[in-house]
Amino acid sequence: MARRLALSTAKRGKIVVGSEIRDSISLLDVVYANQFEGQFIDPEVVENTEENFYRGAPPIWLNFHISEQAESDGTGTSFIKRDGYDTLVQQIFKRRKGPGTSAIKLFYQQGSGATTMAMQVLWKLRKNFRCAVLTGSTSDITKVAKEVVHLFTAGSRDSHNTVLLLLNDEFILDNLQDKIMEEIEKQEIDIDMPVVILLNCVRASDHIILKKEISYNVKQKFKRNERKYVILKKNLSHTEEQNFNKKKEELSKRYGEKLKHFHGFNILQTNFSPDYIKTACAVCKNIKKATRPLKTQLAAFLSLLNAYVPGSYLLESQCLDFLQHEDPSHEDLSLEDRMKPFSDLIITFQQDMRSERKVCMAHPMIAQCCTEMMAEAGVTRSDTARDLLTCLCRDDVPPCLQGFIKDMLTKRETKEEEKTNNMQTHISRGPKRREEDQEDFSRLILHIEEMEDKKQSASVLKVASNKFVKNCLFPQALARFYYKELKDYNKAEMWAKTAKERDDKKSFIYDTLGQVHKHHLKSKESSAKPREILQLATKAIEAFKEEERLAENELDTGMKEDGKTKVLRAFNTRGQFGYLQVCNLVYDLLVSQNETWRKVLTKNVSMGSVLESLGDNKLFRFNDLINSLRDEVEEKFNFFDTYLTYSESVIKRDDASYVAKETSECYKKYVGDSAPKHKEKSDETIQKLKQKLAATSAGVLSCLDRQYPVSELKKIATWWNEICVSKDSTRHALANYILSNIMLINKNETPSCSDYHNAFRQKMPLSLRDAPELHMLALLICWPTDDEDTCVSNLSQLITKLQRSYEHEYKKLFQSRYLRPLFFIGKGRGLSRNVHRWILETLWTKDVLQNSNTNWRNENIFKDPLVQERLLKVEGVVRNYRLYATFGGVEIEVDVNRKVSLWKSGQVSFYLGFTISGPVAFGIQTRTEGPSEKFELGALGGKDSSDWIVLEPEVKRVDEVKTYSLQSEAGCYECRVSALRWACKEKVSIRYQFCSWEENIRKPVCMDYMPAGPLLDITVTEGKVEETYLPHWIGKRTRIINCLTI
Known part of the structure; x- marks a missing residue:
């Protein structure tokens, strides 16, 4: 009778699992504690599995079992342990003593053997942890979290065990950890051990690898010994070379001449030697462009796919169907026989019994070399790409191939700065300025452009657009190529409209049409006629406004971008930003021709009154557009100022620094030096605040981020005071006056406001209709210090009001974003105890002038003694995965920055911060007392x-x-x-x-x-x-x- 599969327990025992558990974890490939034990495996299967792996097939669990058995019975040695193996195991065991969820990253260069090493670690630890690989889609993070928790809890209460999960998606880490803790709370599970340790494999460029190595070396100087990542490179150490040489001797004795075809092994054994790879791929040198049999074309297709899309493959059935067109009489031959002389370079494999057999090149470096050699022989990349689209995609195209083609032609990599000067200063204290951004096009399209010409790149995208008539991404990329590279704006507009017709509900498709008109406008010289400028601007603005409308609809419906595995449904703000960029161009082009336009665009004069001086009476048809610009620019700038002050993207690159810079530049141009005509005299003060970008609460709160000197801060406080004492003063004005004084205090200046308590209290209680900023300020003023019990009775009510106000005003907008802390409770009294986040960031970076990009989510900043010295420690208790702050014996529930901090019940201390949605606990620590009388x-x-x-x-x-x-x-x-x-x-x-x-x-x-x-x-x-x-x-x-x- 076959042995039943079992999972390990934390006490090194085992529990047998039934089919109901196995069926409930469909997204996870679990390696069981007793996998293959007591199971007879056909010797032929063993031999084929091992040979295929050494030839270059991806590893499967059976490979590790075979190696383990060979070592135990003395017929062979175990898998070679790469230099990072022991470090990885060590770091995993360290995390077993840590919080409820944790993660470690394995950064690797493509083709370095990272997947093998990661699976090797999981196999090794299968009796210590419940090990699994995330193989299913990561689009539904909640489902992944449920399966992880189900794997953790399988069995009785006493048999739980930590899950060790291998995954390849860097962007889901934080959200997945939060979702797992939410699931633990939802199921009311008491845990006394980590639920999951996430092992995240991240493919990285040489540039990123270098940065990570320098970062670790810098941190070693600071004695920060815990590693958050391990690095695996395409470069063997001396010890690794020795081990591979010994393994080669062993394999040579067992396999003889077959060894020379073990490219997967030999590439590593030769330390990724370019000479070895060129020799292995020599067959590609003799290819003739004019006469290419189908097997040569198929080898070219596989090489191109594997060279540009990591992990890509073709189905064996599809390959055989393709070859069938040439000679049906050979249908009984295997794919390996039909592909000679390329057979040694190609691998056919099956990852599990449920999946189809797949075909790929033996190694990414072989794929790259074959592609290069074929191009040198006259079979260019563009030729191969077009043939792949027309010949291989004739009938029904498998979904997997459609995905690979989409990535090959449209997926944009990150581009890297060549300069790495002063890199150490950028990374010594965590994330700083990003040195990366997305390329304009996919690697293949860029390589075709570089090695052939631009027309060939456009041709490939055109063939793909015509082949996949329902896909909007190919015409979108083609439109982008026409306006960016070929400067053909008419064709760019045509293909952008084609993309729009294919999917008229996706906002990011409309962005392309707006970008076409914007770049066309940007290409105009200053001598262009105003009418022509405004015509193009009208087209661009219409497209960007439609994009903005669709983005808001997507926010309501929770719609996601096509095929992108995004963790959260991010709000598309490119419509608003594109609008401001167009307005910027309009201003610069028109004002450079005639200074009168400055007065028109800032609404100091009406366009109708100066048409004669503008030189074209027909411009009046654009009057409605011109009249709307200043107000809409102000509205969109205020949106971005609020959006970026109160929140940040979970994916840092989505909040590029140029967004804030360009939006503020445009705003300042349209605000001008004076208020629009027909405005009240009291608006002159507001005009001054607008010029300083401080006419809103978000603007006031950003004054320190903008590094305003004290003299500017005093002016801003004075102007808000003038508004407060006017007859039309509102409580919002008073709130901004108080906030401006808090900015002054944070710069060690004496506030001009002395009786803020009574002044603001007279405006209370606030209603739910009041802005969140007012409710937040009420909390800041009323929050008790360590020895005060005042306002405790209505503290919960104030928090609830702020949360409801936030939900009404901002929640939909910020639902996919991280809320930035605005203030922290410090050790002072009154307003002086409110420490602005910029102060802490400055202490952390040790540089007042540096633009901080502090990662508040990882909370490393709170390890800095200077930061700790500025803040007040608050006592609390964790109970049922919730945190309660205690004041005078009263408990107040407080949100937490990191849900993983709630994994253990008990007395805690923490630092209290405030976001626009309410109080948040940071840096939670379990309280430790001295010795007891026990x-x-x-x-x-x-x-x-x-x-x-x-x-x-x-x-x-x-x-x-x-x-x-x-x-x-x-x-x-x-x-x-x-x-x-x-x-x-x-x-x-x-x-x-x-x-x-x-x-x-x-x-x-x-x-x-x-x-x-x-x-x-x-x-x-x-x-x-x-x-x-x-x-x-x-x-x-x-x-x-x-x-x-x-």
């Missing part, structure tokens, strides 16, 4: 207790952390509190604190130990200690005596 001192130091002079420490309490200080002359001493002992020959001063295990357990020095007992952080502040004896505490109330050494 413990007594054990024998120490090899001396009798009477030999030690007992000293009482001086105790200082700061932010709930006690610091114990002791001073002594020469002699032997013992601390009465901790039993710490030391011997010295001179006067010394010692200071120590009880620390949290949670912060330190991941350090390598702690790796092999279970956290137990108190942990001390000891510093000798004066003198020299000759001997130190760390304390032991022995539990009195247990039958087994446990000595706990620290």
Whole structure:
């Protein structure tokens, strides 16, 4: 009877799983603890599986079982462990002692063997963890999270075990971790171990690999020993070369001449030698463009796909059907026989019994070399691409091939700056300025343009557009190529409209049409006629407005972009941005011709009154457009100012720094030097604030980010004060006045506002119709400090009002984005306790002038002592995966920055920040107290207790952390509190604190130990200690005596 599959438990046991569990985890490929054990495997299957792997097929679990068996019975050696293998295993075990979910990344160069190494690690740890590979779609993160939790909880309560999950999508990490914790909370599961450790394989360019290596070396200088990633490169170390050479000798004895065809193995064994690859691909040199049999074309198709789309393949059935057109009499021959002399370069494999047999090149480097050699022989990339589209895609095209073709022709990689000067300064404290952006086109289209010509690139995209008549991405890319590279705006417009017709509900398709007209406008010289400029501007603005309308519809319906595995449904803001870019161009082109246009566009004069000086009476037909520009520019700038001040993209590159710069430049042009005509005199003050970009709450809150000097901040505060004392003053104006004073205080200036409490309280209570900014300010003013109990009674009500106001005003807009903290509660009183995030970012970066790109989500900033010194620690408790802050005995539920921080119940401390949606806890730590009366001192130091002079420490309490200080002359001493002992020959001063295990357990020095007992952080502040004896505490109330050494 076949042995039933089993999962490991945390206690190194096993539980048998039935079909109901296996069927419920369809997105995960699980490697079971007893996989293949007791199972008879046909020797022929074993041999074919091993040969195929060494030839270049992707690894399957059976490969690792075969290798393990060969090692155990002495017939072979195990898989070679790459240099990063042990580090990866070590880091995974460290994370087992950490929070509910964690992640580690494996950055690799394509073709370096990363998938093999990652699966090798999973196979090795299958009896320690519940190991699986995420093979299904990541578009439904909630379903993935449910399956992970189901795998974690399979069996009884006592048999749970941490899941080790391998995945290849970098962008879902944070969201997947949050969704898993939400699922744990939803199912009301109590956990006392990590739920999942995510092993994320990330393909990276040489540039990224270099940055990561430098980053780690820099962090080593700061003794930040925990690695968040491991790197695997296409370069063997000396030890690896030796191991591969030994393996080669073993394989040579077993396989003889077959070894020379093991390209997958040989490429690594030769240290990725270009000479070896050229020799292996020599058959491609003799290809003739005029006479190419179908097998040669098929080899070219496979090479092109594998060279430009990692992980791509063709179905074996499709390959055989294609070859059938040439000679039906050979239908009984295998694909390998029919593909000679290319057979050695091609791999046929089957990943599991349920999937079809697939065909690919033996290695990405072989695919790249074959493609290059064929191009040199006259079979160009564009020829191969067109033939693939016309010959291989004749009838029904398999969905997988459609996806590969789409990626090959439309997927844009990140482009990298060639300059890496001062790279260390950019990465020493985490993410800074991005040095990457998306290329304009796919790698293949760029290579065709570079190595052939632009017309060939356009030709390939045109063939794809005509072949896949329902796909909007190919005509979209073709339109982009026409306006960017060929400057043919008429054809660009035609193909952009074709894309729009194919899918008229996707906002990003309309963006292309707007971009066509915008670039056409941009190409115009300053001598272009105003009528021509405004005609093009009208077309562009109409397209961008329609894009904006569709984007809002998508926000309502939760629609996603075509085929992109986006974690969250991000709001498309390119319509608003494109509109502002067009307005910028219109302003520059018109004003450069005639200064009168400056007054017209800023609405200081009407266009009708100056038509004569503008020189064209027919311009009046654009009057409605001209009249609308200033107001719409102001509206769209305020949108972006709010959008970027209060939130940021989960994917950093989506918030390019130029967006804020270009939107503010356009705004300043249209706002001009004075308010529009027919405005009240009181609007002159608002006009001054607009010129300083501080006419809204978001604008005031951004003053520090914009690095305004104190003199500018004082002006802004003064102007808001003028508005407050006017007869038409509103509570929003008062709120902005108070916020401007908080900005001054954060710059260590005395505020002009002294009676803000009473002034604002008179405007309370606020209604739900009031803006979120007012509700947030009410919370900031009323929030109690560490020794105040005021306003506790209605604190929950204030939080609820802010949350509801946020939901009404912003939630839909920000639902896919990370809410940035605006303030933190500091140690001061009154307004001075509100610490702006810019202050903390400046302390963190150590550079006032640097534009910070602090990653608030990873909370590394809170490890900085200077940041800690500015903030107030708040006490709270975690219960049922929720956090409650405690004030005067009253508990207030508070949102958390990282849901993973809630995995463990108990007393905690944290820093309290405020986003536009309410209070948020950052840097949550489990509180650790000193020794309790349950413990007594054990024998120490090899001396009798009477030999030690007992000293009482001086105790200082700061932010709930006690610091114990002791001073002594020469002699032997013992601390009465901790039993710490030391011997010295001179006067010394010692200071120590009880620390949290949670912060330190991941350090390598702690790796092999279970956290137990108190942990001390000891510093000798004066003198020299000759001997130190760390304390032991022995539990009195247990039958087994446990000595706990620290």
